[in-house]
Amino acid sequence: MMQEDYLTVRLTVNGVAHRLGVEPRRLLVDALREDLGLTGTNVGCNQGVCGSCTVLVDGRSVRSCLMFAAQADGAEITTVEGLARDGEMHPLQAAFWEKGALQCGFCTPGFLMTGVELLRRNPEPGEGEIRDALAGNTCRCTGYEHIVEAVQQAARENSGEPIDTEGPPEVDIAAEVVRGEGS
Amino acid sequence: METQERRWVGKNLKRREDPALLTGKAQYTDDVSLPGMLHAAVLRSPHAHARIRSIDTSKAKELPGVYAVLTGEEATGYVGPVPCFAAEPVEERAIAVDKVRYAGEAVVAVAADSRYIAEDALELVEVEWEPLPPVGDMERAMEPDAPLVHENLDSNVVYDHTFVFGDVEGDFASADRVIRRRLRWPRATAAPMETSGAVCRYDAARGRMDVWSNTNMLNFVAWVISGTLQMPPHMVDFHPMYTGGSFGSKHVLGKQIAIAGALSKATGRPVKYMEDRADNLMANDSQAPDRIYDAELAVSEEGEFLSLRLHTIDDYGAYFMFAITGNTNMMAQITGPYTIPSCETGIKAVLTNKNQQTVFRGAGSDVGNWVIERLVDAASDELGIDGAELRRKNFIQPEQFPYKIPTGNVYDSGNYEAVLDLALEHADLDRWREEQAKARAEGRYIGMGLATAQQRSTYFSTEFWFHNPAPATGLTTSPESVRIGVGPTGGITVTMFSPFWGNSPETVVSQLVAEEFGVDPEEVSVAYDSTMHALPSAGPGGSRMTVMLSGAVRGAATKVRRKMVEISAHLLEANPDDLELRDGRVWVKGQPDEARSLSIADIGMKAYWHKLELPEGMEGGLEGSFTYDHPYASMPSDDRTDLGAFYPIMGHACHIPVVEVDIETGQVKFLEYVAVHDVGTVMNPRSLQGQIRGGIAQGIGIALYEEVRYGEDGQNLTASLDDYLVPGAPDVPNVEVHHHETPSPFTEYGVKGGGEGGRMVAPPAVTRAVEDALSPFGIKIDEMPMTMEKISTWVRGARG
Numbered sequence: 010m011m012q013e014d015y016l017t018v019r020l021t022v023n024g025v026a027h028r029l030g031v032e033p034r035r036l037l038v039d040a041l042r043e044d045l046g047l048t049g050t051n052v053g054c055n056q057g058v059c060g061s062c063t064v065l066v067d068g069r070s071v072r073s074c075l076m077f078a079a080q081a082d083g084a085e086i087t088t089v090e091g092l093a094r095d096g097e098m099h100p101l102q103a104a105f106w107e108k109g110a111l112q113c114g115f116c117t118p119g120f121l122m123t124g125v126e127l128l129r130r131n132p133e134p135g136e137g138e139i140r141d142a143l144a145g146n147t148c149r150c151t152g153y154e155h156i157v158e159a160v161q162q163a164a165r166e167n168s169g170e171p172i173d174t175e176g177p178p179e180v181d182i183a184a185e186v187v188r189g190e191g192s
Numbered sequence: 193m194e195t196q197e198r199r200w201v202g203k204n205l206k207r208r209e210d211p212a213l214l215t216g217k218a219q220y221t222d223d224v225s226l227p228g229m230l231h232a233a234v235l236r237s238p239h240a241h242a243r244i245r246s247i248d249t250s251k252a253k254e255l256p257g258v259y260a261v262l263t264g265e266e267a268t269g270y271v272g273p274v275p276c277f278a279a280e281p282v283e284e285r286a287i288a289v290d291k292v293r294y295a296g297e298a299v300v301a302v303a304a305d306s307r308y309i310a311e312d313a314l315e316l317v318e319v320e321w322e323p324l325p326p327v328g329d330m331e332r333a334m335e336p337d338a339p340l341v342h343e344n345l346d347s348n349v350v351y352d353h354t355f356v357f358g359d360v361e362g363d364f365a366s367a368d369r370v371i372r373r374r375l376r377w378p379r380a381t382a383a384p385m386e387t388s389g390a391v392c393r394y395d396a397a398r399g400r401m402d403v404w405s406n407t408n409m410l411n412f413v414a415w416v417i418s419g420t421l422q423m424p425p426h427m428v429d430f431h432p433m434y435t436g437g438s439f440g441s442k443h444v445l446g447k448q449i450a451i452a453g454a455l456s457k458a459t460g461r462p463v464k465y466m467e468d469r470a471d472n473l474m475a476n477d478s479q480a481p482d483r484i485y486d487a488e489l490a491v492s493e494e495g496e497f498l499s500l501r502l503h504t505i506d507d508y509g510a511y512f513m514f515a516i517t518g519n520t521n522m523m524a525q526i527t528g529p530y531t532i533p534s535c536e537t538g539i540k541a542v543l544t545n546k547n548q549q550t551v552f553r554g555a556g557s558d559v560g561n562w563v564i565e566r567l568v569d570a571a572s573d574e575l576g577i578d579g580a581e582l583r584r585k586n587f588i589q590p591e592q593f594p595y596k597i598p599t600g601n602v603y604d605s606g607n608y609e610a611v612l613d614l615a616l617e618h619a620d621l622d623r624w625r626e627e628q629a630k631a632r633a634e635g636r637y638i639g640m641g642l643a644t645a646q647q648r649s650t651y652f653s654t655e656f657w658f659h660n661p662a663p664a665t666g667l668t669t670s671p672e673s674v675r676i677g678v679g680p681t682g683g684i685t686v687t688m689f690s691p692f693w694g695n696s697p698e699t700v701v702s703q704l705v706a707e708e709f710g711v712d713p714e715e716v717s718v719a720y721d722s723t724m725h726a727l728p729s730a731g732p733g734g735s736r737m738t739v740m741l742s743g744a745v746r747g748a749a750t751k752v753r754r755k756m757v758e759i760s761a762h763l764l765e766a767n768p769d770d771l772e773l774r775d776g777r778v779w780v781k782g783q784p785d786e787a788r789s790l791s792i793a794d795i796g797m798k799a800y801w802h803k804l805e806l807p808e809g810m811e812g813g814l815e816g817s818f819t820y821d822h823p824y825a826s827m828p829s830d831d832r833t834d835l836g837a838f839y840p841i842m843g844h845a846c847h848i849p850v851v852e853v854d855i856e857t858g859q860v861k862f863l864e865y866v867a868v869h870d871v872g873t874v875m876n877p878r879s880l881q882g883q884i885r886g887g888i889a890q891g892i893g894i895a896l897y898e899e900v901r902y903g904e905d906g907q908n909l910t911a912s913l914d915d916y917l918v919p920g921a922p923d924v925p926n927v928e929v930h931h932h933e934t935p936s937p938f939t940e941y942g943v944k945g946g947g948e949g950g951r952m953v954a955p956p957a958v959t960r961a962v963e964d965a966l967s968p969f970g971i972k973i974d975e976m977p978m979t980m981e982k983i984s985t986w987v988r989g990a991r992g
Contacts, residue, residue, distance in 0.1 A: 155882060
């Protein structure tokens with residue numbers, strides 16, 4: 010059960026390259042939240058059920074509580090902090106705000122990442138397709154209707170084009186975090 | 193001095209909380225990280241009922257990275273029992289001492305360099321158990337030979353009392369008919385997406401402790417939690433946190449704070465303890481009413497409701513933190529929107545080997561709504577009177593308000609018929625009856641439900657103790673405060689002392705401040721402050737924040753505006769009565785000359801930096817604070833035949849869902865859902881509609897899916913969100929929401945609370961819709977959740 014060895018993992022998160030020393034068992038969500046300080050991704054269940062911790066790994070939605078950081082070696086990761094550009098909200102974030110698609114906000118980052126993936130894959134989803142795509146994310150506050158409307162609005166505003174295909178902006182910095190013993 | 197009428201109250205503004213939440217910048221409790229902070233994990237009991245013979249933690253302590261391992265016994269050196277608001281001697285410890293009373297109760301807590309190491313250490317703890325027979329069934333628990341959950345009590349029936357209000361016997365004797373039902377409301381749980389937790393930092397050198405926790409009553413009950421921490425209350429600083437949903441589950445959090453606090457005291461380091469989801473579902477103390485009702489409604493042949501008699505057995509689980517609060521709460525609206533002259537409610541609260549019951553959105557009034565609406569639907573069937581017309585016949589009429597119900601609570605205002613008519617207008621039941629007939633001919637089953645029910649708001653704290661016989665008394669205050677400061681350049685800051693928990697307090701206070709000062713809400717700065725700097729505030733709960741913040745902001749703004757006028761009158765050499773505040777400037781009435789006016793910034797600058805230009809003797813600065821208390825409340829009578837007004841700000845709603853039931857699979861599909869709510873003056877339609885739709889989703893949850901289940905051996909069978917089913921995006925319909933506005937005469941702006949209504953009204957409406965769909969089989973529904981399995985079993989049973 011003790012993990013003596015640390016692995017070196019290279020992750021590009023929201024355009025920033027990182028080199029991390031992690032225990033093999035370290036979850037991706039803990040690497041993002043604790044090692045890189047990206048606390049926008051929230052842990053709702055740690056059981057892979059609720060979808061709150063959803064991030065994009067090489068463009069695909071992943072529950073970051075179900076993936077080891079080591080498994081993401083070499084991957085490009087986008088978290089909720091990576092959606093806004095130049096201080097402007099991502100169109101889906103803006104639509105969530107406009108439609109009142111959040112209350113406590115805890116599940117919201119997960120819904121945004123799932124929604125972005127959906128709109129890249131399917132720029133004109135119907136209501137049923139949206140609800141099916143969001144079925145793996147649980148929201149306890151909203152009753153989902155306003156979330157569905159927000160996804161529809163973002164799709165409309167993007168006039169049927171795949172949303173946000175180019176991924177996060179390239180940032181010309183590299184950060185390095187090497188974890189020490191006992192952390 | 194007056195501002196313009198309602199420029200911002202009622203506006204459909206986007207929430208100002210949202211940008212931080214949408215971009216991942218809001219700080220929840222688990223996001224707190226302090227230098228030197230340790231992480232805690234908790235070993236939980238595998239037994240529902242067992243004595244702890246011995247615990248060996250020596251191996252766990254030897255693990256590198258482990259700082260402290262505390263058994264319950266050892267923790268008593270750092271923390272006392274967790275808060276309990278019951279009169280009965282039911283003691284609870286954050287970490288069990290001597291014996292465990294439910295599966296999942298804390299046995300050992302560890303603080304280590306990481307959560308990973310802390311959990312490793314738990315695996316090295318050795319506990320020697322003496323299993324005891326668990327008692328899980330509430331009726332079994334009442335038997336004299338049942339194993340005792342608490343040996344210091346001589347029975348598991350911890351509370352047993354029947355309240356009689358009015359001439360129940362006489363009214364039943366005069367009835368033509370008594371409608372009877374035995375009803376079963378299931379044990380649910382709040383399960384917010386964020387679990388509960390705390391970061392505690394004990395500073396021995398200064399004798400103080402900082403607490404960052406998602407507790408909601410941090411300010412109201414800080415002194416009680418401080419008692420658990422064995423600290424003087426003024427030496428503990430509770431910091432309000434963004435809260436990822438509560439729905440009643442985060443009122444106190446004494447256990448979570450005590451675990452982090454004890455470990456911080458033991459290690460001298462800051463310690464974070466966050467529940468994981470299994471911790472939350474097994475041991476959060478947010479399980480909800482679990483009741484068997486024997487319910488009777490006395491009626492005349494014409495359909496007049498004469499009296500109500502309810503006897504309930506309620507499974508409170510292993511502890512009794514809030515006493516019978518779920519039962520007292522529903523006494524606020526026990527007779528619903530109807531003119532029922534008398535009622536009786538018998539309550540047997542039973543302790544069992546389960547995680548304890550506290551409150552969940554509706555706090556027991558959700559149950560009351562379901563019970564009375566079930567009886568009304570049954571009366572409709574037995575008397576052959578249409579459900580809507582039977583309700584209409586018994587509604588309290590608009591001119592009867594304020595209306596005192598038999599328990600003594602008062603309803604402030606309402607127009608129930610108008611709400612019903614608006615709902616019927618939008619639901620088009622005639623068309624659905626045709627659809628229903630057509631569908632039945634094709635072997636499909638469509639049903640329509642209708643419920644008209646109350647949504648009480650703005651509790652008064654007599655509710656916490658009036659169930660105890662006189663001379664027992666308790667708190668008689670339910671405050672909420674704000675501080676408003678105007679800076680030297682005119683910027684306005686409003687500070688709250690209660691946390692955000694998923695509602696919209698920042699949006700609401702900025703709307704209110706904008707209204708009071710004639711400025712734009714976006715210009716208002718909103719802040720929270722910790723308990724060491726706070727004014728009395730009870731926090732969110734019982735749908736009170738919009739009402740209470742309206743009063744607090746009005747009070748504080750009035751003080752600030754008074755001083756602004758005094759300064760302006762002095763500077764403009766005008767009579768204060770001739771001045772008005774409009775568009776962010778103080779004007780002489782009837783003089784549109786800007787040179788004869790002052791901006792808020794002009795006044796602020798003088799107040800802060802130009803002492804010699806102020807009226808003689810005036811204190812510098814420009815701020816005001818106000819502690820608003822309940823706008824309409826009264827004491828219970830000594831004989832408790834009149835409980836007083838304790839929940840008088842009364843909302844109302846009518847829900848009409850239409851469903852189709854697949855009789856083979858038991859699946860329920862929504863075809864339409866209309867909801868009309870009256871919560872007085874609507875503060876912000878966007879946020880209110882979110883509350884209503886979200887509440888309805890939770891109401892659908894308990895109607896169709898949600899139930900905390902325990903096995904025969906007392907194991908919690910629903911300790912993951914895979915097993916405790918909450919509705920997902922494909923399960924919840926779009927809801928057509930309409931508002932009717934009957935302002936409260938007792939609150940500022942006429943607002944009422946609307947945070948719980950969706951969940952409080954949906955269960956009876958959905959139950960009736962399913963029952964209506966299944967009516968060709970003669971099925972009467974007396975229980976929830978109406979799972980697919982149950983529905984298909986009922987249909988098979990009815991078909992023989």
